[in-house]
Amino acid sequence: MTRRELVELLAGPFCEEYARRTAARIGASEADIALLYDTVATPDVSLPARVRHAVAFRGAYVVETLYFASPERFAPFAERF
Incomplete structure (x- = not known):
């Protein structure tokens, strides 16, 4: 998964079981977890504010789900x- 694909996934439509479903799509590799963490912790300032906020908030939700x-x-x- 690329950073762009991850941003699109995190900024996309919110649904029931969002964090669990998104975590399953991200994958289980260390590289995917590193990409998720970097994407959430280092926002892309070129993105619109609404997208940056969605990526940060939803990304944190997915990180928490994966962590636990x-x-x-x-x-x-x-x-x-």
């Missing part, structure tokens, strides 16, 4: 948190 489902996957990123 499998905290050990976040061990490599503990220093960044």
Whole structure:
């Protein structure tokens, strides 16, 4: 998944079970978790404010969902948190 695809996913329509469904689409690899974290923590200032806010808020929701489902996957990123 690219950063652009991730932004489109996070800024897209909100639905029931959003965080769980989005987490499942993002994947389970360390690279995907790193991309999610970087996308949420480092907003793209060229995006409209509405999109930046959606990415930050929904991205944090997905990070939380992934973390509580499998905290050990976040061990490599503990220093960044």
